Amino acid sequence: MKVLVIDTGTSNLASMLAALTRVGLTPEAITTPDDIESAERVVLPGVGAFGAGMKRLNELGMSEPVRARIEAGRPLLAVCLGLQLLCTSSTESPGVPGLGVLPVTVARFEVAEIVPQLGWNKVTASEGCALLRDGYAYYANSYCLREVPEGWSAAHTHHGERFVAAVERGPVLATQFHPELSGAWGHELMDRWGKAC
Template identity: 35%
Template structure:
């Protein structure tokens, strides 16, 4: 069973419905203690970074997410949930994150329209060619984005996918058991469903 964290900042029902569609059992929970019982964890998220971290801290989810990740339990962060996995964000100030992946969250710059919204392509990091998370995922597949900030990992080896939007940015990461997707797999049609299916395979 996968625990979907409810901390008041995520589109939970869409994620749960997507998992149900592909036969993966999940439970939405607002209790940090439930993460211990789960086989895997999904951290969704929409909205502002600072407010999301505040809610995680107030509920106790922040420490429990870190504890479960350190125990090598599969963890997937989606959209803002991916950004929260990093050390720091500069979204409307400076905010500390969960620190599970070295790096920071920064705004898009230049002439691109913000937010980056809609379908865009992913480029695969050859380092992960044999990793089950990219099973049946192809170079140039399209996924669905809605975001104004993006992740800059400290270590290139943590970059799973990149995407071009005025410049090349990190659109997915993987560091051991911790995975983050800047796009919304639950809204990304066949490719998104396959990525969720692959995560379910890692969990099982």
């Protein structure tokens, strides 16, 4: 099955494309918004700063189609900065509005001694999760969500404080960790997402 991967220009795109291929999907990197609404599956990866990420999405004309897709409940996977871009704003880039599909804000880790959180940490999925399971995930982030948006099921992790590891609603999955770098556990999650409808 074909998966469109939004090329945000700064992400570890090669890792994402390789992982999607390994779980039997057919990824294609895109830089134009035309097929985002009609595609069977879309991935919004992303690393780097919130402001730069939003600027790129807006310049490429992708903000509206991505928002529309999520609101319509069409299959989408957002990873790391991809998850944060779905929120209303981030203290990383004050004054820059996010996509606002998740009505929560993003802020820097405050308690943890070591930032960025770089490495493997334990994920605990809540009972309502269909895709997310317990396990160890690979993280590379300095900012996080602390609140779960209403209507979404969530998994949590501790890094000095409890934060949102991932949220899911139907076939829309948004993870703070990198499933594409999270070994067998991460690939099983991507496989479940690849089959979710």
